[in-house]
Amino acid sequence: MSNELKTLTEQMLPAMNQEMKEVFQVNNAPTLFYGMMHYHMGWVDADMQPISIYAGKQIRPLMCMLACAAAGGDWQQAIPAAAAIEILHNFSLIHDDIEDNSPTRRNRETVWKLWGIPQAINAGDAMFAIAHLALNRLIERGVSADIVVQSLRRFDETCVRLTQGQQADMDFETRAQVSTDEYIDMITGKTAVLVSLSMELGALIAGADPATVKNYAQFGLDLGLAFQVIDDILGIWGDEAIIGKSASTDITTKKKTLPVLYGLAQSQELQTLYATAEPNQAFVQQVVTLLGENGADTYAKEKATSYSHSALQNIEGANPQGKAGQALYQLTDMLLKRDF
């Protein structure tokens, strides 16, 4: 990790994690109500004993605080927004785990697996409300009420887009045909809008002008899309040593990622194969060959390049300043310059 990015990450993320613990009342007498949420956050085990497990990369809240500083603001004013975004993300995981019937997450049992679906739905709802309360704390850091109201509105508009993306994703599983446009719209909701919100709120809290706020938001959106499409490419053609999982996983699970959807639209042969064949090693070979013959890799790489370029144009338009600005470029590099 580059120097500015590392230094700022080590300052910002502990402050954000401290903020989250205050919002979740970690120091009050523990109850099962808060306990289930503390468990999900990785702060206690299933017996409510304190533990500390890896909380994930927390890239979204980091981006929010970096954007605030890079747009000329005080990043500490953006801590409540960063915490709100991280809590929102975690809330969505509680419900996603139920919706996807996932028994484990980060090598631990999921909330629904431990306490049942009804309690897990309710714990997620509580965490959704708490995410809003986290954001509301902007007012205590001297952010103007006008900007707090606007931040809350953008937060909830983003939540609607997130649930729209999730709805589409679930819907796609039951459908025979999904267009690449529908897929892009789905990942925009599921992935890109929350990255975009992180950047947007940071710039908004910094008091940036509307055009600059828009640049940060569009940068986040393009970055999120580029990142997801690169993931899709690596899920088929990636180097196993780098991505840490079998590169053919997305094929054996017949996951409808962007290259696959493009290939299916081009090739009747591929459609028949997906509809009928057992997903064994021969299947993987055939699919990869057909995707290549139909230009699915070229198409996806062009998409990824196009989103990456647009992201870079927008971050240049935003003209981020100082060490936080450098850190933003370094982070962008890390996320986009994965070999594909």
Add this chain to the structure above:
Amino acid sequence: MSNELKTLTEQMLPAMNQEMKEVFQVNNAPTLFYGMMHYHMGWVDADMQPISIYAGKQIRPLMCMLACAAAGGDWQQAIPAAAAIEILHNFSLIHDDIEDNSPTRRNRETVWKLWGIPQAINAGDAMFAIAHLALNRLIERGVSADIVVQSLRRFDETCVRLTQGQQADMDFETRAQVSTDEYIDMITGKTAVLVSLSMELGALIAGADPATVKNYAQFGLDLGLAFQVIDDILGIWGDEAIIGKSASTDITTKKKTLPVLYGLAQSQELQTLYATAEPNQAFVQQVVTLLGENGADTYAKEKATSYSHSALQNIEGANPQGKAGQALYQLTDMLLKRDF
């Protein structure tokens, strides 16, 4: 229904329902995403064809608008808050129906029964976000940003209490012993805080001073508690012709309402009966006799009377004005003066 209450209800509720339809984008091209929510609101059938079914009494949003007018405000400014509260209530029903495994609501299949649990969880989440967007529209009616931020904070603090109440209610089902204090705390969360919020936001939007806002909030809290305890009493000793269901339903389902919990704490005999007996007609007779012998009816009636008195003291302290003030008293009468 008395004159002022009837007149104001006929003005206020249509305006609130119109506001909800705008927030839910009823006029845009229908999608399944919004369609599931429109179905739950009673605006379309399962095939997305427009229908109109009874939407419930909508007492909470009515109270919010009445409180605003009675506290000297313009009730139309409170429409976004009233809509937000009604949407919040409806969101909670979508998730409650999953949590309680209820296949029908208002004689129609529930959202999860029609579209499955994963989609229903997600539709509820979307509606929760939309409730916040509804409240955010206060700013467009000229309410100050400071009051909007405060309203949003109170809204989410209330949501946390709602989920706490729901968590406790589910927890009680698995527990052998529940104290009457724990029960009161549970119904405070499940029922009273939302009534309280309705009154509080109305007064807040009217620009009432903090003491008056507090009176309205406390009035709502006491009213909600009184209403629930009266419901508990009628569920055992009520007149079937008036309450519209068999008065012994709460006994045959072994529901742990306030009189029952009081009786269980007093009587070992009742405990044994609840733990072992088949809930037939003889069981109902025995339980009602034991509850009477142990003073459970007297205890519950004293509680109901005490909350009712406190409610009336607080509404008098709030000193509601004009026709809306009269309507508030009439509504209170309707809710509290049920024979018990």
